[in-house]
Amino acid sequence: MKLELPRADGTLVPYTMGEPRVFAASAAPFASRVAYAAAHVVADPFGGTLDWDATLAFRRHLWAHGLGVAEAMDTAQRGMGLDWAVTRELIARSGREARAAGGRIVCGAGTDQLPPGPAPLDAIAAAYEEQLAVVEDAGAVPVLMASRQLAASARTPGDYAAVYGRLLPQLRRPAVLHWLGPMFDPALEGYWGSADLDAAAAALLDLIGAHASKVDGVKISLLDAGREIDLRRRLPGGVRLYTGDDFNYPELIRGDASGHSDALLGVFDPIAPAAAAALRALDAGDAAGYEDAFAPTLPLARHLFETPTFYYKTGVVFLAWLAGHQRHFRMVGGLESARSVPHLARLFELADAAGLFPDPELAAGRMRAWLTVQGIEQGIGRGGAA
Template sequence: MGEPRAYGPPPGPPSSRVAYAAAHVVPDPFGGGLDWDATLAFRRHLWSYGLGVAEAMDTAQRGMGLDWPATRELIARSGREAAACGGRIVCGAGTDQLPPCPAPLGGIVAAYEEQLAVVEEAGAVPVLMASRHLAAAARGPDDYAEVYGRLLPQVRRPAVLHWLGPMFDPALEGYWGSADPDAAGDALVELIAAHADRIDGVKISLLDADREIALRRRLPPGVRLYTGDDFHYPELIRGDASGHSDALLGVFDPIAPAAAAALQALDKGDTAAYDAILAPTVPLARHLFEAPTFHYKTGVVFLAWLAGHQRHFRMVGGLESARSVPHLVRLFRLADAAGLLPDPGLAADRMRAWLTVQGVAP
């Protein structure tokens, strides 16, 4: 194994970009809930590197095992932790407390309002998450405009909108009222223009850098584009003459130390160092998020276990089994090559033990 790269905590958050890491959760292996000590300790790890925490997003298994009662407690606890350490936090508000069946638009609005109240009570910036219920119920862009048009005037502070592509959640196909991403982007830009003073930014997770850049150039002044593109994040965050993307990324969970160091280099105008730091993380990210992309959470938790952030490789709903042995073996090798395993001896011991359980002679 290689030597880990030494990325110490920076003196503070980056100044030239706003950056959030979407954080995973750690279940209690002996019970039905979360291991709160390990879950919150990981958030303190992210804050120590100057990154914000994007809480209760899809990385935390929203829609893939984490139910609303647990999510509500997660938001409240993380909000208190953020206040205690001065950490930046945004939290997802959605409609996943509704049963998985068709719902009227009024019921969808009410579900969003219930979750918005929880997020705002926690002191967090709300992220209006893409809703499976709205995707199923909406007949076109006007229905999205109606729902968001009722929600945005209510928020206490500007919110973040959320466009999660079908590669992350197939149930969100056709979000914003069209299966054509260009038409959907037009509807989104129109909605943002109508409510720009109530919108902090929009998170785009389409894994399409050119489309993200084109949309970024159309946003009103003061509205950020938070990239959720876990394939092309280095160039999108670096930006071009017309602007840059900020970040709200699941890949920042496992690469937090490298991401923080790269952003500090970018603050200093040292784009060569920025590129050099992030370049080794890209092969890992592309493997981590390979199809089926929505199972990337399994790799995120596997890397957290290898890095010593938790004592077991277990996930809510048993999703530790969602990726194959060869996939996770390659992920281990790529993390080692990127210098992202802070204690190679611990990582090797855990990998050897895991391979033994899988029936693979190490």
């Protein structure tokens, strides 16, 4: 199939689609790594909030490839359109689906039921407690999400230690801590009590050291491979480092002589079949197979998460639509408009180059229709089917 794709300079470039890659699906868990895909949500195009059938079907797709689901995280538009009332229902429904499928699930617990801005630390802790109860009742491992309200209210690392120190001893099972950098959410600048990342890392390590038995791991999303590796080497034994680095995940998951990162990644949503193939190759000791599965996805990931990084969710949903996982390209809060036409056209090209469209004809047809709506006609002889 041939199309004409727009570039940022206003030109149209002919593009011929390639063949899809075939990735065998297996729901069996991975042996060498723990891996979660932070899953997007599918909006209801008829005016409700979510299309529940499509949203839950996508989670079943992730479990079918052996990946765990990281539910109600920032990929699901927490803080960018999805409110707590709907999030609460999402956690409950996904928990039931996980039990039925035998799938691994973690869920984000935060403080987004509070008004924006500063709040008393007791109120922030109580908000976390309310959400933690919902997550634990759903049978999921909690992810203590970085809190905008706590970032706005805390003045010292001791304030963070007080809030988390109240929460962690109450948990029924160890939780995942969450360090989301300001490139993903500018409101989280200075999290852990300092804008100096070395000081922030020291405060986080002190907290983990004081509550190691209640910490399954920590998700780091700073897009800094060296800093992640350094922190990984300093964690107490038994505490995992879940990479959230969507720029450098192949090398971080592969690891080195001192250890490796596990994964909790938004990019695993659109590349789930390739990610699963890479991890199965790793389980088998097949280094070449690992690289072969992951390498074509890396240019896609780096484009998907380019600045402003927090709009990556738009590309995730665009790719899900093109791949046939949902019927439309609409998002909660109208976020489908957050990326430019040339950005999404390049995303289409990179996903095709990685072989991620299981039905290229469907993807091409949807891409042509979308381009037409954007005012970019695909005429006969100028991008029609080959």
